[in-house]
Amino acid sequence: MNFESILTQIFQPYFYYSITFLVLSFVCIKAITHYSSFMGQRKKSLLSLIPLAAPLIVMLFFWPSTNIQTTGPILIKTAAGQINTNISGITTAHAISGFAINSAMPSLPPPNFLNALVQVPSILSITGILCLIGLAAGGFFALTMLAADDRVARKILHVISLSPSEHQWLQIKVAELSSKLAIITPKIGVVEDLRPNAFTIGYGENTTIVFSIGLLNILDHEEISAVAAHELGHVKHHDFFYKTLASTLTIISFFNPLAYIASSMGQREREMFADERAIELSEKPSAFGNALAKICKALESLPKESILASFSSNLLVSSSVLHRIGILSTHPRLDMRLRNIDNPKPRSNLNRRNFILVCFLSLILVCSVIAVSFVMVNIQTSYTASQQIIVPPAAFKTAGYGLAGLSGNESSYLLAANWSGSVIINSPIYPVISGGNNNTIVMVVHNEGTSVNSQANPFNNFFVVPPQNVSFVP
C-alpha cells in the first residue's frame, strides 16, 4: 500500500469523522466527569459510552456503498435502466480507491459541505472493510453474550459450581445480601485461579458470582462477604448489560486504540459504583477496604496474567475485582477506591461554579467538533483538488448528452467524453461518473453552490466532480 492509498483511506469521511468525534467526545467527557464531583458514578459511566457510540452513529451516516463489483467490469445503469458493461478505462481498482457508484441516487446532491458529508466509502475499501468487520464482530459478540448467558463464560473460564454443602456460610450470606438488594439470588461458582479474584458472569436467573480459590484462601469470612456484596452491586446495577454494550461498541471501533481507553474509563466508574454498594451492604465497612488491600498485596507476589488472557476474560465477565494498573485497566487505582470507600456518597451540591464549568466544557465539546469537522472537510477538499482527472481533448465532446438539462450557470459544465481507455482517474474521494451509452460516459462538472436540474437531465445517474479536479491534456 502506497502513501497515496493510505491518505485515501484516512480521508474517507467515515474514518475521520469517527476518529474526530471519538477523540473529542472522549476528552470532553473525561474533563466533565473529572470536574463534576456532584455527578454520581452511574451518570459518569453512562456518559463514558458517548465517545464509544460516536463511530457507530457516524457509520449510520456513512454506510459503505455496496454498488461495487469486485471483479470484472464496473456496471453502470443508464437512464433506461440498461446496464453497460465492459467500459474500459475504469477499473475495479479505481472504484475501490473511492469511486462509489451510486445508481440509486435519485438526484444530484448539492456540491457543498453537505455534499461532502454524503460521500461514502466503498464497501471494498480498507475503511469499509474495517467498518464492516467491526460491525459484524460487535454484533456477533453482543448476540453471543445475550444468547449464551453464562454458559460460554463458564466453559471458557472453567467455572465450577459450588455444591450445597460447600462454603455454606457464603451461600447463606449471598442469599441474605441478595434479598436486601431485592435481586434473584445468584449462583456461586469457583475457579482454580490462585490469584485472588471475584467476578460475575451471566444475567437474570443465570447470574453466577465466581470466587477464585486464591481469594477464598487469603480473605476471612467478613472480607469475602464484602467482596460478594461488591459483586452483588454489579448484579443490582445490571452491569452485565453495561459491559456487553461497552464491549460491543469497543469491538465496532476495534481499530481505534482510544475506544479501549474510553471503554475502560466507563468500567472504572461502574467499579466505584459497585464499591459504594458494597459499603452500604457491609456490616463492617472497613472489611471491603481490607479485602482490596489484601488482594493487591497478594497479587504483587504472584505472576501477572498475560495480556491476551486478561483481555479475553475481561470480555466475558461483567466485573472482576482483580486490580490492574494502567490506562486500559477496567478498575480504578487502589488509593482511589479506598478514598471512594471512605467517602462513598457523591456530593450532591450542584454549586454554581461546577454547573458553569460543565456548561463551558460542553460548549467546548460542541465547538470543537464543529471546528474539527470543518478543518477535516477543508483538508479533504484540498487533498482532492491535488488529484487530477485527465481528459484528453480527443475524447472531449460538448454536443448532445443532456446539455439542455443544465441550469446554464457559467461555472457549470457538462462533459461528454469517450472513456475507452483514454481516461485516467486518480481522484480518491469524489465519485465521478455515470450514465451514457456503451461508449460514452457523462460527467457533470460544476462549482460548489451551483444547481443542476436533475429532473430535466436525461441521465438518472451522475456524480459530481469539482472543476478543480479536472484538467485537459493539451
Added chain:
Amino acid sequence: MTGDKKPDVSQYNIDGKALEAFLGPLESNIMEAIWASKKTPITVREIYEALKKTKSIAYTTVMSTMDRLFEKNLLDRKIEKGRGGLYYVYWPALEKQNFQKNAVREVLSSLIDNFGEVVANCLVDETCLNEEERKALKEQLNKNMTKKKE
C-alpha cells in the same frame, strides 16, 4: 517420577482393600484416577470432573484431598499459568508399583522394628512350605534380623 520418594503411610488401615489399606477412600480414588489418566500433569478440576461421573463429590473436597496427598509425598505439584489464571497442576510422585512397594516396605519395616521375630515367623507361616523348610527359613530370618539389629 522417581522411585525414591518416601510416601507417608503412617495410617495403615487393616480393613482397607488394596490402596485403601494405606490411604483414605477418596485419596485412593484420586490416586487411581491420576495413575489412570493419560494427561500429566493434571489439575484439580480435571480430577474432580473425572470423579464426578461416578460419585457425588464437591470440588473443594477434591482440592483439599489433593493438597493432603501432596503433603504425604504421593503427589508433586507446581504452579502453572493458563487460560484459567494461575493454578496447581499435579502429577504422581511415584509409579503405582513403586508406591505399593515403598508402602509395604514401610509397614513391614515398622512391624519388624516393633515385633522382630514374630513378624518373621508369621511371614514364614503364611508361605506354602513343608515343616522342615519352614524351620530352616525361620532360623535364617531370625539370624538376619539379629545381625541387622546389631
